[in-house]
Amino acid sequence: MRTFDGLDFYDLDVFLTEEEKLIRKTVREFVEKEVIPIIEDYNEKAKFPSQLIPKMAELGLLGAQLKGYGCAGLGANAYGLIMQELERGDSGLRSFVSVQGALVMYPILTFGSEEQKEKWLPLLQQGKAIGCFGLTEPDFGSYPSGMRTAAKKDGSSYILNGTKMWITNGSVADVCVIWAKTDEGIRGFLVEKGTSGVKTSDIKGKISLRASVTSEISLTDVKIPAKNILPKSEGLKSALMCLNQARYGISWGALGAAMACYHIALEYAKERIQFEKPIASFQLVQQKLAWMVQEITKAQLLAWRLGKLKDEGKIKPHQVSLAKKNNVWMALEVARMARDMLGANGTAYEYHVGRHMCNLEAVKTYEGTHDIHTLIVGEAVTGIPAYR
Numbered sequence: 312m313r314t315f316d317g318l319d320f321y322d323l324d325v326f327l328t329e330e331e332k333l334i335r336k337t338v339r340e341f342v343e344k345e346v347i348p349i350i351e352d353y354n355e356k357a358k359f360p361s362q363l364i365p366k367m368a369e370l371g372l373l374g375a376q377l378k379g380y381g382c383a384g385l386g387a388n389a390y391g392l393i394m395q396e397l398e399r400g401d402s403g404l405r406s407f408v409s410v411q412g413a414l415v416m417y418p419i420l421t422f423g424s425e426e427q428k429e430k431w432l433p434l435l436q437q438g439k440a441i442g443c444f445g446l447t448e449p450d451f452g453s454y455p456s457g458m459r460t461a462a463k464k465d466g467s468s469y470i471l472n473g474t475k476m477w478i479t480n481g482s483v484a485d486v487c488v489i490w491a492k493t494d495e496g497i498r499g500f501l502v503e504k505g506t507s508g509v510k511t512s513d514i515k516g517k518i519s520l521r522a523s524v525t526s527e528i529s530l531t532d533v534k535i536p537a538k539n540i541l542p543k544s545e546g547l548k549s550a551l552m553c554l555n556q557a558r559y560g561i562s563w564g565a566l567g568a569a570m571a572c573y574h575i576a577l578e579y580a581k582e583r584i585q586f587e588k589p590i591a592s593f594q595l596v597q598q599k600l601a602w603m604v605q606e607i608t609k610a611q612l613l614a615w616r617l618g619k620l621k622d623e624g625k626i627k628p629h630q631v632s633l634a635k636k637n638n639v640w641m642a643l644e645v646a647r648m649a650r651d652m653l654g655a656n657g658t659a660y661e662y663h664v665g666r667h668m669c670n671l672e673a674v675k676t677y678e679g680t681h682d683i684h685t686l687i688v689g690e691a692v693t694g695i696p697a698y699r
């Protein structure tokens with residue numbers, strides 16, 4: 312099969328700097344060499360390829376969008392291209408980097424004390440520590456403000472009780488950013504590995520994000536020193552600010568999964584013979600390929616423009632919602648179409664499209680479901696929140 316070379320139907324590469332193209336090339340080569348050959352096996356065994364963490368750290372991919380403490384301080388589109396290339400390999404790999412950079416390092420950098428930053432950011436950037444982000448609970452997913460996890464002040468400590476569910480890297484994390492209700496509203500806490508009263512168990516039997524660790528975290532009378540509160544975190548808003556960062560990355564990541572599926576479907580259609588002709592010669596098949604090109608191109612423009620708004624400091628949460636929702640929907644539709652175009656082969660792991668398709672089902676749900684993002688856009692245009 313022809314080597315993956317992306318899709319650039321509208322010559323959008325002219326918008327990229329030489330540095331951005333070099334970063335894309337570097338991560339693309341890493342994914343081609345280190346991820347694609349092994350990922351089906353890890354997906355089937357439901358294991359995260361943790362041996363890739365030091366390599367990703369060495370490439371500077373962890374917290375690449377942040378400044379200081381060893382982070383690369385890349386612009387938004389360079390960071391987006393990293394997410395795109397990683398998710399071309401697997402959504403689980405992009406998830407790992409999203410959680411580490413956007414959901415753990417970002418809140419420590421933004422809401423943390425100097426001591427917390429110095430302790431954790433270099434370790435997380437070098438991949439020597441793993442982080443996780445605990446917002447969702449068994450009974451509160453789309454509606455995190457209802458959370459039951461509570462932190463009660465007890466002298467110079469807090470006592471945490473509650474359960475967090477569906478937490479990426481929950482059982483392997485050295486530091487968990489846990490969101491809990493206090494007398495002053497929702498605040499973020501750093502819960503370190505080995506703290507007494509913390510129990511984790513991994514969620515088994517997932518049809519999606521199989522090559523990613525997803526866990527339940529239960530907290531029973533967990534005593535946390537007051538110095539482990541994120542001092543500048545204030546209300547649910549602080550947690551939602553982290554989600555903006557991760558949702559931004561997902562809008563780029565989804566492009567990678569979509570481009571992978573398009574590429575595989577195109578190559579397959581040119582080679583697969585039915586009725587004495589390549590299936591690519593049939594109008595219905597060309598219609599599918601043309602739809603993929605059309606939607607990927609529109610999504611690329613959305614992501615690129617969003618990156619520019621981010622760098623200019625003008626980005627709005629509802630703009631991020633529109634891109635997350637559109638680009639993940641688009642990628643899922645592309646993956647489903649590619650799966651169909653490969654016929655029975657599309658159901659076999661070795662053709663990759665089925666894995667991307669299943670992964671994208673979770674991506675459509677996490678970081679705010681497709682429908683919650685619709686309501687966020689709806690609120691932005693009408694001024695009326697329709698969640699309740």
Ligand code: TGC
Nearest residue numbers: 406409446452453455456479547548551552628677678679
């Ligand atoms: P609401 O009253 O609207 O908002 C509370 C305060 O927050 C402000 N706000 C935001 N601020 C920054 N960024 C945003 N995106 C914001 N959205 C809202 C808002 O202005 C308000 O501020 P203030 O000053 O008035 O206090 O809150 P609500 O309870 O009505 O809920 C709103 C809703 C539904 C949009 C929100 O809760 C939501 O986004 N729900 C979806 C939950 C979600 O996305 N969870 C994701 C968990 S993490 C995850 O999935 C990781 S996946 C890991 C991986 O990548 O592998």
Ligand code: FAD
Nearest residue numbers: 444445446447452453477478479520673677678680682698
């Ligand atoms: P629910 O909120 O119960 O929603 C169920 C359905 O109801 C959805 O279709 C939803 O759109 C719809 N719905 C809900 N409210 C409304 C409404 N007001 N109007 C219309 N429709 C509505 N969370 C973390 O905190 N950290 C993580 O690291 C993390 N990683 C994850 C990894 C994976 C693989 C998965 C699958 C999830 C992860 N999550 C994580 C959880 C994720 O954020 C939630 O699953 C998501 O926010 C949706 O919550 P829920 O599953 O409880 O669905």
